[in-house]
Amino acid sequence: MSLEQLIKDKIAASGPISVAEYMELCLAHPQHGYYIKQDPFGSRGDFITAPEISQIFGELVGLWCVEMWAQLGGGPMALVELGPGRGTLMQDALRATRHIEEFHASLSVHLIETSPILQTVQFHTLQNLHERIVWEERIEDLPDKPTLFIANEFFDALPIRQHVQTANGLRERRVGVDDAGALCFVMDGNGLSLAKGDSSIKEGTIIESCQMGKAVIGKMADHIRQHRGAALIVDYGYLGDSHQDTLQAVKQHLYHPVLSEPGDADITAHVDFATLLEVAASHGVATHGPVEQGKFLVRLGAELRVERLLATADDEQAVQLISGIKRLIDPAQMGVLFKAIALLSDHSFIPAGFYVPQRP
Ligand SMILES: C[S@@+](CC[C@H](N)C(=O)[O-])C[C@H]1O[C@@H](n2cnc3c(N)ncnc32)[C@H](O)[C@@H]1O
DSSP, X not given: XXXXXXXXXXXXXXXXXXXXXXXXXXXXXXXXXXXXXXXXXXXXXXXXXXXXXXXXXXXXXXXXXXXXXXXXXXXXXXXEEESOTTSHHHHHHHHHHTTOHHHHHHEEEEEEOSOHHHHHHHHHHHTTTOSOEEEESOGGGSOXXXXXXXXXXXXXXXXXXXXXXXXXXXXEEXXXXXXXXXXXXXXXXXXXXXXXXXXXXXXXXXXXXXXHHHHHHHHHHHHHHHHOEEEEEEEEEESSOOOSOOOEEEETTEEEOTTSSTTSSEEEOOEEHHHHHHHHHHTTOEEEEEEEHHHHHHHTTHHHHHHXXXXXXXXXXXXXXXXXXXXXXXXXXXXXXXXXXXXXXXXXXXOTTSSOOOOO
């Protein structure tokens, strides 16, 4: 039976489901989930991410990790990636830092990944790059030691709920089935009466919330507060309320109707950075950013790194290097929509990329 039919049967049995439940079924259903049944990356896949566009992304993230490790006093460190995809970011980060022997000798590498297919791809990509690489199911399973977390385009894959401001109060937008038997958005019957102050929200406004994102960042913050460490999160999203529907599906590099062919298209939502930062701060860690991805990469030395690589590149490689880094940095492409935030156990310094370097 298809995932679409399974979802329709579920709705027939117990009524419309939340957008979060729909997203979770589409992405992580044990048999039909988008990330469970295929490798969705690359030009022949459905989408492409920053590390897949340019090696410079992972290389600079690797250098950021070395800088954090040194600033935190060196010594044993767990390097943890959430949602590593094909393992390309980690591959470039480890390769770019391998000459810093003390750093590599201090590391254990931990990958948290739901997709069995992507775990296998990660194993093949990374097996020769480090001696201690382990896959963990949950943040709670990580070792009790200082930790560096990295997460690129991970939070956007976590399920969101949506509420809409109506004349009858705030109502949940859910997924149901229409008279013709197709999946459709429906409004939950019961409106929430508005708290004082919320009445300023205009009718039609959509408010999104991501419980899982809040839970994950809370656990990351707890872990680095207890054991010391830092976290770097890069994703696309907004600061403040989005006030609109940011749910989107992508198939073969094109936007796709969200309710069509569930499980066969990637579904994401923009990340609410303000809430992530607020939750992390409430768990006692220092928070930094957001900084636009373009600015962040330039501050870490992206342009210098391109120049270095161009010195030994042939014509075809040079074209790829330049177009790749332009795509990551250009405000009209990924440079502004994508943003970086950082968490730190140490409140006494600002991490690289989050301050403007002063010229001597
Ligand atoms: C958009 S991909 C990004 C991959 C990679 N970070 C990159 O930049 O290329 C999202 C990744 O998160 C993983 N993922 C999604 N939800 C997850 C969850 N709840 N726990 C662990 N991994 C998850 C997916 O399988 C995939 O590897």
